Amino acid sequence: MLTMINRFINYSHQSIRAARYIGQSFMITLSHANRLPVTIQYPYEKLITSERLRGRIHFEFDKCIACEVCVRVCPINLPVVDWKLESEIRKKRLFNYSIDFGICIFCGNCVEYCPTNCLSMTEEYELSTYDRHELNYNQIALARLPMRVIDDYTIRTILTSTN
Ligand code: SF4
Ligand code: SF4
Incomplete structure (x- = not known):
């Protein structure tokens, strides 16, 4: 019991x-x-990126003086600066400039130390591709300005509390 x-x-x-x-x-x-839900319906909805986002690098060919500071400060010596010394005018002539975003770690050193401010970081982060060699951007690809998320009327933009 x-x-x-x-x-x-x-x-x-x-x-x-x-x-x-x-x-x-x-x-x-x-x-x-x-x-409210934390997740968003990407790609129909996109977050408004922070102003300090380290996205794809933008390059202005006309401003570059081919000093190669960006190469020296890059932890992996990534930017390729192709130039030739013009002896008559004792000046470097820039032919090609490229950065391979398949290798870049987006540390921002090159942007910070460039003496002519011809490099800047954009808000573009959608760099996926089927072929990694397509991520090697030359001066033409680097000169393209990305469309801002808030200017894209085909999607819904979401403001986060971290912005
Ligand atoms: S540091 Fe700036 S100016 Fe110098 S080579 Fe690089 S991009 Fe051109
Ligand atoms: S962001 Fe950093 S890793 Fe990428 S090219 Fe510039 S210095 Fe090199």
Whole structure:
């Protein structure tokens, strides 16, 4: 008889504990009910990027003096600066400039140290491609300005609290 009573008490305690856990989890569920979803329906919705986003680099050919500072400050010596010294005018002539975004770590050193500010970081982050060699941007690809997210009327833009 005593064993039966003990079992009944144990069972009651376990039932009360289980009911408390269910109640707690239900309260947590309820507390999330009036929150907005964290995820967005990309690519139909896009976040407005931060002004300091380190996206794809933009390059202005006319401003570049081929000093190669960007190469020296790059942790992987990535930018390729193709120039020739014009002896008559004692000046470097720039022919080609390229950055391979398949290798770039977007540290921003080249942008920060360029003496003529011909490099800048854009808000473009959609660089996926089927062929990684397509990520090697020459001066023409680097000169393209990306469309700003807020100017794209085909999508819905979302402002985050971190902006
Ligand atoms: S640091 Fe600037 S100016 Fe010098 S080579 Fe690089 S991009 Fe051109
Ligand atoms: S962002 Fe960094 S890794 Fe990329 S090219 Fe510039 S210095 Fe090199």
